[in-house]
Amino acid sequence: MNYQWQWGVLLREPYLGWLLDGVKWTVAISVVAFAIAMTLGIAVGVARTLRNRQVLRVAAVYVSLFRSVPLLVQLFLWYFVVPEILPEPFGYWLKRDLSNPEYWTTAVGLGLFMSARIAEQIRAAINACGAGLGNAARAQGMGTVQIYRHILLPVGFRYALPTLTSELLNTVKNSSLALTIGMLELTGQSRQVEAYTFKGIETFTASTTIYILMSLAVIFASRHLERMMAIPGMLSTRDKD
Amino acid sequence: MDFDIVVIVRNFSLLAEGMLTTLRLTALALLFGLAWGTVLTLARLAPGRLLPALASLYVNGIRAVPLIMVIFWIYFLLPVLSGTQIGPFYSALVAFVLFEGAYFSEIIRAGIKSISQGQLRAALSTGMSYLQGMRYIILPQAFRKMAPVLLTQSIALFQDTSLVYVVGLMDFMTASAMVASRDGRLVELYSFAALVYLVISLAATLAVRHMEKKFKAGAQ
Numbered sequence: 001m002n003y004q005w006q007w008g009v010l011l012r013e014p015y016l017g018w019l020l021d022g023v024k025w026t027v028a029i030s031v032v033a034f035a036i037a038m039t040l041g042i043a044v045g046v047a048r049t050l051r052n053r054q055v056l057r058v059a060a061v062y063v064s065l066f067r068s069v070p071l072l073v074q075l076f077l078w079y080f081v082v083p084e085i086l087p088e089p090f091g092y093w094l095k096r097d098l099s100n101p102e103y104w105t106t107a108v109g110l111g112l113f114m115s116a117r118i119a120e121q122i123r124a125a126i127n128a129c130g131a132g133l134g135n136a137a138r139a140q141g142m143g144t145v146q147i148y149r150h151i152l153l154p155v156g157f158r159y160a161l162p163t164l165t166s167e168l169l170n171t172v173k174n175s176s177l178a179l180t181i182g183m184l185e186l187t188g189q190s191r192q193v194e195a196y197t198f199k200g201i202e203t204f205t206a207s208t209t210i211y212i213l214m215s216l217a218v219i220f221a222s223r224h225l226e227r228m229m230a231i232p233g234m235l236s237t238r239d240k241d
Numbered sequence: 242m243d244f245d246i247v248v249i250v251r252n253f254s255l256l257a258e259g260m261l262t263t264l265r266l267t268a269l270a271l272l273f274g275l276a277w278g279t280v281l282t283l284a285r286l287a288p289g290r291l292l293p294a295l296a297s298l299y300v301n302g303i304r305a306v307p308l309i310m311v312i313f314w315i316y317f318l319l320p321v322l323s324g325t326q327i328g329p330f331y332s333a334l335v336a337f338v339l340f341e342g343a344y345f346s347e348i349i350r351a352g353i354k355s356i357s358q359g360q361l362r363a364a365l366s367t368g369m370s371y372l373q374g375m376r377y378i379i380l381p382q383a384f385r386k387m388a389p390v391l392l393t394q395s396i397a398l399f400q401d402t403s404l405v406y407v408v409g410l411m412d413f414m415t416a417s418a419m420v421a422s423r424d425g426r427l428v429e430l431y432s433f434a435a436l437v438y439l440v441i442s443l444a445a446t447l448a449v450r451h452m453e454k455k456f457k458a459g460a461q
């Protein structure tokens with residue numbers, strides 16, 4: 001193998017700056033997308049555990065729509081199709097007045113895509129609480145809102161923590177699709193550095209390492225959160241592996 | 242605005258060819274990904290220290306990296322490292338097998354763990370080797386248990402193959418995008434692409450659910 005290793009290229013400007021800029025955008029997309037995903041995901045997940053048939057059906061359709069179309073296609077729909085089919089003023093706003101449309105399209109599109117997955121995790125977690133917990137709360141005289149607010153969501157959230165962590169990691173990883181609509185996040189910037197320097201192996205090793213470090217940071221933080229929030233004697237935390 | 246359905250009819254053969262590539266890639270990635278996933282799982286559960294450590298390093302490493310990254314690695318960097326060109330289809334296939342293998346291995350591991358460990362010990366005590374015990378006793382039961390999860394993951398794999406767009410392999414997604422920008426019909430083509438993926442994935446999901454129900458009824 002004749003390859004001229006040149007790790008120094010990564011520390012040279014502007015390439016180092018490009019990679020760091022990529023990290024910044026990856027984080028910026030992930031944070032907004034995950035916030036949207038959690039908000040909508042909790043709402044839809046709760047809806048999927050209610051007893052109202054209409055609500056159940058709407059929530060089920062929401063989840064299967066967002067889960068049955070590839071994320072890449074969804075991003076293209078939000079970016080290329082939606083501005084065209086919306087009524088004139090809205091489409092115009094999306095195309096002309098919205099600053100940084102690639103960023104907002106990815107953040108919102110990814111958020112919606114992930115919300116369907118989070119909804120499934122929330123539903124599973126609420127179901128994992130068992131019928132007894134909700135019934136006991138009802139017997140105490142709590143209303144439906146109170147039951148969710150004080151019992152099912154706090155307990156379910158603790159059950160869901162490990163899977164929500166991996167959904168956060170998926171959000172970070174999926175933010176790389178932003179490069180398809182011209183957003184230079186970490187993967188996009190590595191492609192660009194590679195194109196300018198022809199030092200692909202070094203660049204991709206660096207960005208792969210950054211992704212792994214980000215994952216480790218998230219996993220570490222979530223383990224800590226799990227320990228902090230554990231209810232003594234109520235839930236067995238993580239299974240021993 | 243005018244929705245021009247004719248553009249889809251006119252380019253039908255191109256799109257259909259793209260879909261064939263998508264399906265071929267999905268099927269091969271599924272087959273080899275399952276095989277690779279099984280090998281990884283056996284390595285993770287093998288006796289000793291080195292093999293399990295290496296296998297879980299691999300699985301956790303792959304799972305921390307975006308799929309696009311893996312596709313780029315194989316597409317741009319495998320030729321540099323190995324000095325051979327394997328073309329976009331096979332480089333995409335290698336990327337998917339390496340990537341999905343890690344995810345399949347997690348599913349298979351969970352499936353194997355759901356089978357009581359006593360069975361493996363019983364197999365070993367009747368004189369079977371570790372591999373024989375896995376092959377004849379544990380894996381047949383485990384695969385039956387995890388079939389629904391594996392199928393769901395396969396539907397995800399089918400959707401993920403659209404990412405070969407980033408290296409220009411002419412799958413269904415790339416074909417749609419090409420026609421879209423060539424004929425200036427983005428709205429029609431991307432809506433059509435979304436609809437096709439939606440119909441196929443939904444049909445597959447319903448089929449899996451039906452199978453699961455039948456299977457559960459049969460097991461009782």
